[in-house]
Amino acid sequence: xxxxxxxxxxxxxxxxxxxxxxxxxxxxxxxxxxxxxxxxxxxxxxxxxxxxxxxxxxxxxxxxxxxxxxxxxxxxxxxxxxxxxxxxxxxxxxxxxxxxxxxxxxxxxxxxxxxxxxxxxxxxxxxxxxxxxxxxxxxxxxxxxxxxxxxxxxxxxxxxxxxxxxxxxxxxxxxxxxxxxxxxxxxxxxxxxxxxxxxxxxxxxxxxxxxxxxxxxxxxxxxxxxxxxxxxxxxxxxxxxxxxxxxxxxxxxxxxxxxxxxxxxxxxxxxxxxxxxxxxxxxxxxxxxxxxxxxxxxxxxxxxxxxxxxxx
Amino acid sequence: xxxxxxxxxxxxxxxxxxxxxxxxxxxxxxxxxxxxxxxxxxxxxxxxxxxxxxxxxxxxxxxxxxxxxxxxxxxxxxxxxxxxxxxxxxxxxxxxxxxxxxxxxxxxxxxxxxxxxxxxxxxxxxxxxxxxxxxxxxxxxxxxxxxxxxxxxxxxxxxxxxxxxxxxxxxxxxxxxxxxxxxxxxxxxxxxxxxxxxxxxxxxxxxxxxxxxxxxxxxxxxxxxxxxxxxxxxxxxxxxxxxxxxxxxxxxxxxxxxxxxxxxxxxxxxxxxxxxxxxxxxxxxxxxxxxxxxxxxxxxxxxxxxx
Numbered sequence: 001x002x003x004x005x006x007x008x009x010x011x012x013x014x015x016x017x018x019x020x021x022x023x024x025x026x027x028x029x030x031x032x033x034x035x036x037x038x039x040x041x042x043x044x045x046x047x048x049x050x051x052x053x054x055x056x057x058x059x060x061x062x063x064x065x066x067x068x069x070x071x072x073x074x075x076x077x078x079x080x081x082x083x084x085x086x087x088x089x090x091x092x093x094x095x096x097x098x099x100x101x102x103x104x105x106x107x108x109x110x111x112x113x114x115x116x117x118x119x120x121x122x123x124x125x126x127x128x129x130x131x132x133x134x135x136x137x138x139x140x141x142x143x144x145x146x147x148x149x150x151x152x153x154x155x156x157x158x159x160x161x162x163x164x165x166x167x168x169x170x171x172x173x174x175x176x177x178x179x180x181x182x183x184x185x186x187x188x189x190x191x192x193x194x195x196x197x198x199x200x201x202x203x204x205x206x207x208x209x210x211x212x213x214x215x216x217x218x219x220x221x222x223x224x225x226x227x228x229x230x231x232x233x234x235x236x237x238x239x240x241x242x243x244x245x246x247x248x249x250x251x252x253x254x255x256x257x258x259x260x261x262x263x264x265x266x267x268x269x270x271x272x273x274x275x276x277x278x279x280x281x282x283x284x285x286x287x288x289x290x291x292x293x294x295x296x297x298x299x300x301x302x303x304x305x306x307x308x309x310x311x312x
Numbered sequence: 313x314x315x316x317x318x319x320x321x322x323x324x325x326x327x328x329x330x331x332x333x334x335x336x337x338x339x340x341x342x343x344x345x346x347x348x349x350x351x352x353x354x355x356x357x358x359x360x361x362x363x364x365x366x367x368x369x370x371x372x373x374x375x376x377x378x379x380x381x382x383x384x385x386x387x388x389x390x391x392x393x394x395x396x397x398x399x400x401x402x403x404x405x406x407x408x409x410x411x412x413x414x415x416x417x418x419x420x421x422x423x424x425x426x427x428x429x430x431x432x433x434x435x436x437x438x439x440x441x442x443x444x445x446x447x448x449x450x451x452x453x454x455x456x457x458x459x460x461x462x463x464x465x466x467x468x469x470x471x472x473x474x475x476x477x478x479x480x481x482x483x484x485x486x487x488x489x490x491x492x493x494x495x496x497x498x499x500x501x502x503x504x505x506x507x508x509x510x511x512x513x514x515x516x517x518x519x520x521x522x523x524x525x526x527x528x529x530x531x532x533x534x535x536x537x538x539x540x541x542x543x544x545x546x547x548x549x550x551x552x553x554x555x556x557x558x559x560x561x562x563x564x565x566x567x568x569x570x571x572x573x574x575x576x577x578x579x580x581x582x583x584x585x586x587x588x589x590x591x592x593x594x595x596x597x598x599x600x601x602x603x604x605x606x607x608x609x610x611x612x613x614x615x616x617x618x619x
Contacts, residue, residue: 071515074512075486076395076486076491076492077512078418086515150532159478159479159480159533159535160480160518160529160533160536162518162529240521244518245518245519245520245521246515246516246517246518247513247515247519248515249515256516256518258519265521266485266486266487266519266521267486269392269393269396269487270394270395270396270399270486270487272399272403272419272422273403275422
């Protein structure tokens with residue numbers, strides 16, 4: 001009797017303790033997750049702050065107009081000149097070519113995986129494409145140096161295979177995985193009714209893909225393309241190794257060239273902290289950051305639209 | 313859960329197996345190094361050497377030998393370029409800076425402003441060699457011709473007595489001490505009557521991130537020209553004989569021609585420390601300057617200090 005009386009209260013007490021402890025644990029974890037989220041924002045703001053603080057002072061030495069449109073980059077001369085037009089043009093040219101190469105292949109591959117390939121093939125091919133995304137960029141640089149650049153050289157009868165085109169082809173290989181996997185997801189999200197309606201009208205597979213799947217997944221595909229572009233703009237090591245590194249404003253894709261990323265990578269080492277070259281390279285970084293951020297924001301917006309389109 | 317992992321494992325292992333089978337056709341055996349740990353340690357500590365890509369092969373051999381003799385010492389050598397080394401010395405992130413050019417007065421001012429006092433020790437010399445592909449008929453050039461090539465004024469090999477082919481001009485990037493030394497002494501022709509301080513590398517010149525890349529490009533391209541430290545010369549490339557002026561005789565880069573000062577573009581290779589070196593760093597530099605250390609210089613393909 002006595003025991004029976006005691007037992008429930010004991011259970012109650014321990015229950016209450018447990019609940020309180022759980023609540024405390026919950027609070028603690030919530031706080032911790034909040035801090036982790038905050039950290040990401042703090043880091044981003046910190047990066048923007050440092051880029052502005054270290055990069056902006058260069059404009060007291062070189063006016064922004066000259067900095068952006070100057071074609072001479074002699075950072076270790078006396079007096080130094082900083083004009084990033086060659087880097088800017090090279091970055092745009094390489095990014096553009098790599099996108100033009102990667103997008104048709106990537107979208108076709110995504111269409112095949114999503115609409116045509118039997119599930120077994122899909123299960124094998126998709127992971128392989130994902131492995132391609134995991135290859136370190138320095139290895140891609142090596143492959144470009146050893147295999148692709150002699151090929152490009154002999155194909156176009158060039159003086160050297162180290163040129164923008166070689167870099168662009170390597171970059172297209174590197175942005176392919178992200179284009180394939182994001183646009184495949186987009187095509188997968190196209191409602192079955194659309195395709196079934198198309199088949200019911202007697203359309204062939206090709207007609208269904210071309211007139212139904214791709215148009216309905218277009219905003220997702222556009223987002224995939226933007227993500228691929230972002231990858232190509234920011235890539236450094238491969239470009240540094242295979243793009244040649246000439247300082248002229250490139251006239252054709254087969255000219256050797258230096259992109260903004262490789263200019264930073266090859267110059268930051270010998271720049272003394274706070275020196276002119278250091279500031280100039282940070283300013284290049286700032287411009288690069290603005291460029292990639294713009295691309296990412298556009299991709300995000302397009303992706304958001306895609307999600308809303310098929311939200312049910 | 314397990315099924316999906318299995319699904320992913322199949323293609324992954326497939327790729328790996330094919331890769332290994334392919335790789336198996338061309339495996340090379342890696343040399344195994346054995347270390348004995350019997351000698352009592354005399355010195356201990358660890359330090360960093362950062363700087364010139366040119367000096368790196370030499371510093372690596374010295375560091376290896378020194379670490380073999382002193383088990384408790386750890387030395388890390390890296391060679392991104394002389395400019396990087398000097399910047400690291402000024403920023404206090406390296407113990408020794410290895411350099412293939414002398415520190416500039418501007419850099420000394422920057423160092424002094426940060427409380428760093430660069431102390432210079434010449435450890436070896438180098439004959440800066442201009443290299444072309446062995447199939448290139450051109451075997452000698454004047455400094456003025458080299459300057460014209462590197463400023464893109466001469467763009468075809470036939471203008472200097474070679475084939476009718478465009479010249480592929482390659483240089484190191486601005487991190488490199490060799491880049492700066494070559495600019496001052498060849499592009500701007502310092503010390504010659506034709507010297508011109510306003511000359512710069514032409515904008516068609518390829519700026520390469522490492523010396524190795526340039527040497528391998530020259531080995532594979534009959535129209536390429538590049539420069540490298542004497543230690544980087546090998547049978548896949550041909551060193552050009554350099555003439556100070558058109559009237560002088562061409563001199564090939566070698567240990568002898570650098571030692572007797574007949575080769576026109578030889579230069580000191582130096583170590584910089586913050587103040588005079590002490591302790592284990594002093595012991596290391598003393599070893600570099602010793603007879604055994606200078607013998608290593610010769611074996612690494614560089615020019616030892618004249619006695």
